[in-house]
Amino acid sequence: MTARLPITVRYAETDAMGVVHHAVYPVWLEAARVQWMDEIGLPYAQVEQQGINFSVIELFVRYRSPVRFGQVILVEASLTELTTRSVRFDYRVFSEDVPCAEGHTRHLATDRSGKVIRLPEAVYQKLLPHVQSR
Amino acid sequence: MTARLPITVRYAETDAMGVVHHAVYPVWLEAARVQWMDEIGLPYAQVEQQGINFSVIELFVRYRSPVRFGQVILVEASLTELTTRSVRFDYRVFSEDVPCAEGHTRHLATDRSGKVIRLPEAVYQKLLPHVQSR
Amino acid sequence: MTARLPITVRYAETDAMGVVHHAVYPVWLEAARVQWMDEIGLPYAQVEQQGINFSVIELFVRYRSPVRFGQVILVEASLTELTTRSVRFDYRVFSEDVPCAEGHTRHLATDRSGKVIRLPEAVYQKLLPHVQSR
Amino acid sequence: MTARLPITVRYAETDAMGVVHHAVYPVWLEAARVQWMDEIGLPYAQVEQQGINFSVIELFVRYRSPVRFGQVILVEASLTELTTRSVRFDYRVFSEDVPCAEGHTRHLATDRSGKVIRLPEAVYQKLLPHVQSR
Numbered sequence: 001m002t003a004r005l006p007i008t009v010r011y012a013e014t015d016a017m018g019v020v021h022h023a024v025y026p027v028w029l030e031a032a033r034v035q036w037m038d039e040i041g042l043p044y045a046q047v048e049q050q051g052i053n054f055s056v057i058e059l060f061v062r063y064r065s066p067v068r069f070g071q072v073i074l075v076e077a078s079l080t081e082l083t084t085r086s087v088r089f090d091y092r093v094f095s096e097d098v099p100c101a102e103g104h105t106r107h108l109a110t111d112r113s114g115k116v117i118r119l120p121e122a123v124y125q126k127l128l129p130h131v132q133s134r
Numbered sequence: 135m136t137a138r139l140p141i142t143v144r145y146a147e148t149d150a151m152g153v154v155h156h157a158v159y160p161v162w163l164e165a166a167r168v169q170w171m172d173e174i175g176l177p178y179a180q181v182e183q184q185g186i187n188f189s190v191i192e193l194f195v196r197y198r199s200p201v202r203f204g205q206v207i208l209v210e211a212s213l214t215e216l217t218t219r220s221v222r223f224d225y226r227v228f229s230e231d232v233p234c235a236e237g238h239t240r241h242l243a244t245d246r247s248g249k250v251i252r253l254p255e256a257v258y259q260k261l262l263p264h265v266q267s268r
Numbered sequence: 269m270t271a272r273l274p275i276t277v278r279y280a281e282t283d284a285m286g287v288v289h290h291a292v293y294p295v296w297l298e299a300a301r302v303q304w305m306d307e308i309g310l311p312y313a314q315v316e317q318q319g320i321n322f323s324v325i326e327l328f329v330r331y332r333s334p335v336r337f338g339q340v341i342l343v344e345a346s347l348t349e350l351t352t353r354s355v356r357f358d359y360r361v362f363s364e365d366v367p368c369a370e371g372h373t374r375h376l377a378t379d380r381s382g383k384v385i386r387l388p389e390a391v392y393q394k395l396l397p398h399v400q401s402r
Numbered sequence: 403m404t405a406r407l408p409i410t411v412r413y414a415e416t417d418a419m420g421v422v423h424h425a426v427y428p429v430w431l432e433a434a435r436v437q438w439m440d441e442i443g444l445p446y447a448q449v450e451q452q453g454i455n456f457s458v459i460e461l462f463v464r465y466r467s468p469v470r471f472g473q474v475i476l477v478e479a480s481l482t483e484l485t486t487r488s489v490r491f492d493y494r495v496f497s498e499d500v501p502c503a504e505g506h507t508r509h510l511a512t513d514r515s516g517k518v519i520r521l522p523e524a525v526y527q528k529l530l531p532h533v534q535s536r
Contacts, residue, residue, distance in 0.1 A: 016148035045338030070313030179472030204447030282418035
């Protein structure tokens with residue numbers, strides 16, 4: 001399953017080069033990841049209410065083509081790895097079929113104190129059918 | 135007492151107009167407010183550990199002269215009103231003596247659930263001698 | 269004419285108090301203002317291509333009720349003042365009919381060098397029919 | 403040559419998990435990179451005035467230990483690769499000797515239109531003596 005989230009570029013997201021600043025992309029990837037979880041019926045807000053966080057331990061982005069204010073981009077997110085304690089998501093960013101960026105994040109399941117935990121069986125089983133090869 | 139915090143403008147804080155985006159200024163004002171609390175010996179992190187937040191209820195900024203990447207600005211913060219439940223801070227932003235912006239914020243004391251509370255007497259007494267007329 | 273922009277709160281927009289940070293609201297107001305200009309047929313990206321900026325000279329926000337991750341809020345924007353050189357927009361932020369915040373921004377028309385200019389007649393005439401009383 | 407930039411964590415940089423949001427780190431890395439260029443006598447603002455940008459084409463961050471409001475962190479930046487058209491910087495983030503994160507960015511030299519260019523000889527020669535092995 002791949003979530004596809006359209007995002008209207010905000011003026012605040014641009015920088016003095018006239019394009020979107022590179023630190024904005026992780027925010028977009030996160031929004032698409034949240035959308036993905038909504039779509040499989042496991043809203044991230046509900047996961048957090050159970051005391052579970054998906055703490056980011058790794059972020060990678062390759063930037064291919066700059067994005068500008070006034071564009072509507074599409075961010076795709078897929079779950080590409082799942083263990084009892086971790087997940088990986090992969091992402092692609094498009095502007096009208098032009099690939100703009102791609103990347104991935106890795107996350108550890110942690111409790112509120114930041115300690116690594118095993119995903120509850122119900123959460124793991126909800127994620128499992130949606131793992132997709134890269 | 136007026137806190138004076140020098141801030142080196144970050145590239146990420148600029149926008150496509152080539153100047154610092156207006157939504158960055160509240161972040162700078164907050165940094166100066168935090169510096170002010172450090173300076174009077176009441177670090178905001180410690181206030182929060184007691185379960186107290188200074189929730190922002192009002193923000194005003196007047197922008198006079200744009201700020202650019204590569205500049206070092208100075209942000210001044212002063213406590214200008216104090217009640218048992220609220221505070222007001224006033225701010226000025228300078229770039230080498232050129233006034234760039236000014237503004238204020240109002241805050242209510244709240245507990246972790248967001249409920250308005252009375253400031254603990256010790257906190258109130260710590261703030262009181264530093265109230266300054268506008 | 270009032271533009272109404274739904275915004276899904278991003279996790280990155282929250283802070284350690286568990287609610288959306290107050291510096292995010294100006295970004296949302298701007299997004300609604302951009303939406304307003306799209307709706308009257310004067311996209312801000314096109315205005316900028318003519319070398320005109322609506323430089324923010326004043327920002328005011330009153331925060332009424334905190335917003336959390338997982339909520340979808342609605343931001344309303346209206347043009348409430350228009351002169352040959354300036355505009356004012358007023359805003360309201362709702363979460364399912366609960367008023368969360370309101371505010372306004374004032375802008376001067378400037379050229380690329382930051383100099384205040386007169387709005388081109390075509391731009392002024394496009395804006396004029398949509399001015400709304402506060 | 404390694405630049406070492408102390409950064410006081412801003413409240414606005416935290417998220418609802420109570421720690422600094424992962425999208426803030428690229429902003430910090432950039433600030434340390436800018437500091438590095440200041441220290442070798444090639445301020446980035448001056449590079450840009452010559453019409454040259456160091457466009458980010460790759461970002462990698464590994465997060466080891468969360469950072470909280472109230473901490474002062476140290477960000478180290480070094481130039482680790484240099485070609486006539488590209489640079490790579492490597493970074494480490496510490497909180498009182500505890501490694502919090504590390505990462506790298508890759509950049510292409512581009513002109514104002516975004517076209518890849520050869521670094522001017524003077525810029526290249528200024529950078530060359532400071533390349534450091536990873």
